Amino acid sequence: MTTIGTYSPGLQVEGLESPNVKSPKKAALASWIGSAVEYYDFFIYGTSAALIFPKIFFSAANPQVAAVASFATFGVAYIARPVGAVALGHIGDKFGRKKVLTFTLLLMGFSTFIIGCLPTFDQVGILAPILLVIARLLQGISAAGEQAGANSMTLEHAPPNRRAFFTSFTLSGTQAGLILATLVFIPLTELPEADLLSWAWRIPFFLSLVVVVVGFWVRRSLPETPAFLDESKSHETAKVPFLALVQDYRADVARVIFAALISVVSTIFTVFTLSYAVNTMHIDRTMMLTVLVLANLVALGAIPAWALLADRIGRKPVFLFGAVGCAILIWPYMWAISQGNLTLIFVLGILLSGVVYSACNGVWPALYGEMFDTRVRLSGMAIGTQIGFALGGFAPTISAALLGDGPNGWVPVAAFTVMTTIVAAVSVATARENYRTPMHELGKK
Structure with missing residues (x-):
C-alpha cells in the first residue's frame, strides 16, 4: 500500500493510509x-421452537400454551x-x-450441541425446559457479539467507497445460515x-460441531483491523468503552x-408465520420450509445488490425503502397464509423476505457502524442492536398472544409488525448520512 506524507499512529486522512494492511476480501469471507x-x-433453534419443542419440552395438556412457552424460550x-x-x-x-469473534463462535457451537443432548419433558419433567432455557441463554450471549464484531471487523477493513458492500457479507452469511438450517x-x-x-430432531444440533470447526479454521488467520491497531498503538482505546458510549453517543x-426493531419482520416471517401456517392453517410444513429456503436464496443476491446501491446513493434511502415495503407486504403475505393460497405464499414470501427486507439487511451493518468511532464501535453496535433485537426475539411470543380466532385472526399480528417498521423508519430518518465520511471522521462530534 502506498503511503504519502508522514504517518502518525491513529491518524488516517485522504491520501494517507495506515501502514497496517487491510484485508477486505478476507474479512468479508471470514x-x-x-x-x-x-x-x-x-x-x-427457531425452526425447532416452531415445529418440535412445544411437543417434547412442554406438557401436551394445552398445545396453545405449549406453543407460547416454546416461543418464549426462543x-x-x-x-x-x-x-x-x-x-x-x-x-x-x-x-x-478478533478475540470476540473467536469466543462467540466457540460458545455458540458448545451451547447448540448441548441442546441436542437434552432430555425431554416426558423424561425429566420441568427440568427439561429449564435446561433448554439455560442453553438458549448461552446462545444469546454468543449472538450478542457475533454480528457487531463481524460488522466492525469488515467495516474497518473495507475500502472507503465500498463499506456497505463488504459489511453486507455478514448479513449474507446470516441468510446462508438460515438456508443451511432449513435444508x-x-x-x-x-x-x-x-x-x-x-431422535431425528437432535441431528441438526449435533451437526453444529462440524460447522463450528469450519468457521474457526477460517477466522483463525484473519488479521486485526488497521483502525483498531492504530488506536491501540496511539493508546486511544477507551478504558471503559461502555462509559464512553454513554457519555458521547446516547442519541x-x-x-x-x-x-433494530426492523428485525421483528425477520422473526415473524421465519418463526411465527411458519408455526401459524403449519399448526393453525395446516399447510404442509415441508412446503413452508421450502418458502424459507427460496426467500433466503434470493436474499443472498439481493443483500449485496442493495449494499452496492447504498454505496452510491446512501444508506438511508435504501433502508427506508425496505422498512416501508415490509410494512406493506406483511398484509398480503399473512392473508395468503390464512387462505391457504400456495402460489401467493411463495411469491409474496420471496418478495417480502428475499427482496424487500434484504434492503434493510444490506445496509444496516454500515449504517449503524458509521455512527460510532473506532473506540466504541463494537460496543455501540452490539448494545444498540441487541436491545432492539430483544423485541424481535419476543415478536413470535407476542404474536402468538395477539393471534385471534377465525380467518382474520392474523390482522393484529400484521398491525404489530407495521408498528415496529414505522418506528425503525423514523429512527433511521433522523440519523446522519455517513456514506461519504472518511473512516477517521466517523462518529466525531
Whole structure:
C-alpha cells in the first residue's frame, strides 16, 4: 500500500493510509462464514421452537400454551443479548475484534450441541425446559457479539467507497445460515412424526460441531483491523468503552435500538408465520420450509445488490425503502397464509423476505457502524442492536398472544409488525448520512 506524507499512529486522512494492511476480501469471507455458522445454530433453534419443542419440552395438556412457552424460550436468548453486548463490546473495543469473534463462535457451537443432548419433558419433567432455557441463554450471549464484531471487523477493513458492500457479507452469511438450517430440517420433516420427535430432531444440533470447526479454521488467520491497531498503538482505546458510549453517543445508541426493531419482520416471517401456517392453517410444513429456503436464496443476491446501491446513493434511502415495503407486504403475505393460497405464499414470501427486507439487511451493518468511532464501535453496535433485537426475539411470543380466532385472526399480528417498521423508519430518518465520511471522521462530534 502506498503511503504519502508522514504517518502518525491513529491518524488516517485522504491520501494517507495506515501502514497496517487491510484485508477486505478476507474479512468479508471470514464474516460470511462465521455468521453462517453462528446463525445456522441460531435458526435451527427457531425452526425447532416452531415445529418440535412445544411437543417434547412442554406438557401436551394445552398445545396453545405449549406453543407460547416454546416461543418464549426462543425469545429468552434476547434477554441475555444486552448483557452479552456490554461484556463482549468491552472486550472487542479494548482488546480487539478478533478475540470476540473467536469466543462467540466457540460458545455458540458448545451451547447448540448441548441442546441436542437434552432430555425431554416426558423424561425429566420441568427440568427439561429449564435446561433448554439455560442453553438458549448461552446462545444469546454468543449472538450478542457475533454480528457487531463481524460488522466492525469488515467495516474497518473495507475500502472507503465500498463499506456497505463488504459489511453486507455478514448479513449474507446470516441468510446462508438460515438456508443451511432449513435444508437440514426438510428431509427430517419427511420422517414419521414419532421418529422426528424421538431422535431425528437432535441431528441438526449435533451437526453444529462440524460447522463450528469450519468457521474457526477460517477466522483463525484473519488479521486485526488497521483502525483498531492504530488506536491501540496511539493508546486511544477507551478504558471503559461502555462509559464512553454513554457519555458521547446516547442519541446514536437510541437510534440503533429503534432501527433494530426492523428485525421483528425477520422473526415473524421465519418463526411465527411458519408455526401459524403449519399448526393453525395446516399447510404442509415441508412446503413452508421450502418458502424459507427460496426467500433466503434470493436474499443472498439481493443483500449485496442493495449494499452496492447504498454505496452510491446512501444508506438511508435504501433502508427506508425496505422498512416501508415490509410494512406493506406483511398484509398480503399473512392473508395468503390464512387462505391457504400456495402460489401467493411463495411469491409474496420471496418478495417480502428475499427482496424487500434484504434492503434493510444490506445496509444496516454500515449504517449503524458509521455512527460510532473506532473506540466504541463494537460496543455501540452490539448494545444498540441487541436491545432492539430483544423485541424481535419476543415478536413470535407476542404474536402468538395477539393471534385471534377465525380467518382474520392474523390482522393484529400484521398491525404489530407495521408498528415496529414505522418506528425503525423514523429512527433511521433522523440519523446522519455517513456514506461519504472518511473512516477517521466517523462518529466525531
